[in-house]
Amino acid sequence: MAGTKIDGKVIAQSVKDRVKKAAEELKSQGINPCLATILIGDNPASATYVRNKHKACEEVGIATKDHKIGADITQIELNKIIDELNSDPSVHGILVQLPLPDHLDEFATTSRISPLKDVDGLTPHNAGLLAMKKAILVAxxxxxxxxxxxxxxxxxxxxxxxxxxxxxxxxxxxxxxxxxxxxxxxxxxxxxxxxxxxxxxxxxxxxxxxxxxxxxxxxxxxxxxxxxxxxxxxxxxxxxxxxxxxxxxxxxxxxxxxxxxxxGPMTVAMLLKNTITAASLSSQIGR
Structure with a gap:
């Protein structure tokens, strides 16, 4: 007898339904959940992934800010964009689409993101919290x-x-x-x-x-x-x-x-969930 198929589309939809309700609740409190994405270069697969993430955000009521950047950007210029998003109170989550062009430092880039806006769960701070069983934002x-x-x-x-x-x-x-x-x-x-x-x-x-x-x-x-x-x-x-x-x-x-x-569908669903969690965290610290 065949086993049970674990249907990621069905489970992802159940997560999205919860996220949509949470987004509505946050909006009733004057908080508009927002995800900012950074896409560097013209990798077709990366562009598709980012486009799908924006579409999913729209479905559940999460606002997005799209940053498409040329592949020739320097690390210093990229750091400046991340710093601006870190300090922007209207942005609750920051996602830098990987992989990066070879001349950019992936660790330095992900480490630059505020741990409170790290919806990919990749910063050393959040990775360390996970090892200590204290993580809130998880990969x-x-x-x-x-x-x-x-x-x-x-x-x-x-x-x-x-x-x-x-x-x-x-x-x-x-x-x-x-x-x-x-x-x-x-x-x-x-x-x-x-x-x-x-x-x-x-x-x-x-x-x-x-x-x-x-x-x-x-x-x-x-x-x-x-x-x-x-x-x-x-x-x-x-x-x-x-x-x-x-x-x-x-x-x-x-x-x-x-x-x-x-x-696959679960990855995007959990990104949405992390964005809502990050928006909730921002409200608790008065942002």
Whole structure:
């Protein structure tokens, strides 16, 4: 019997519905939630991502400020734009679309954002709070994965989780979020030995490699009734795919996410949620 598809579109809509109500409540208090985005250069994929984020904001009643900047901007000029947005009381969230052009420093850029407006959860301040179990603004994709578990009532306590990613965007934040739920987490990566055997022992596998030429998670690599969360998305053989062979895995797993339509929609939904949270924080400090 096939397992249950974790439908990211349905869960994301449930988050958006809550965000819309929260936005209406804030507006009744004279607070107009606002997200500012910064898009540098002419990367078509990045432009599409930003456009989709603006559309999602409009759907739930969040205002946006769009900053499209040429790829030749200097770090000093970019820092100035971020500083201006940090000091603008009408802006509650700041998102710099990644990746940046090679001449710009990603760490210096994300670190420049005020922690109170860091809706991507990437500043050292917020990453540190997450490690201390005190985070309010958490990286969107990891928090989206956790929302999926909660939506389906999946208890993580005592579960053995194999996490195949160690990035600042996905793996490291997820590690801390899973630990908070008392899961036992093994972080794996390109240098991990015997990955197939480790996956076979896992209750939950969360994979985010993003390169089918290097890694594919297949049904023979998972145990019966395990849970598979596929965070990756890439183009392979002219199709959008994740790391997992979904059609094979869903016949063996108890729950699994498809690609597309799984984790992807959750990332935008949690960005909206973070923006509302940041707007609420601003009201509490008199801004």
């Amino acid at each position: 969107c994709t990891p928090s989206g994965v956790m929302e999926m578990f909660e939506y389906h009532g999946i208890d993580l306590e005592g579960k053995n989780v194999v996490l195949i990613n160690r990035s600042n965007l996905v793996g490291k934040p997820l590690y801390h979020l899973l630990l908070e739920k008392n899961a036992t987490v093994m972080t794996c990566h390109s240098k991990t030995k015997n990955l197939k055997e480790l996956c076979k022992e896992a209750d939950i596998i969360i994979t985010a490699v993003g390169d089918r030429t290097k890694f594919t998670l297949t049904a023979d690599m998972i145990k019966e009734d395990s849970i598979v969360i596929d965070v990756a998305i890439s183009r392979f053989n002219e199709k959008l795919v994740g790391d997992a062979d979904y059609e094979g895995i869903i016949q063996k797993a108890s729950f699994a996410t498809p690609v597309p339509g799984g984790v």
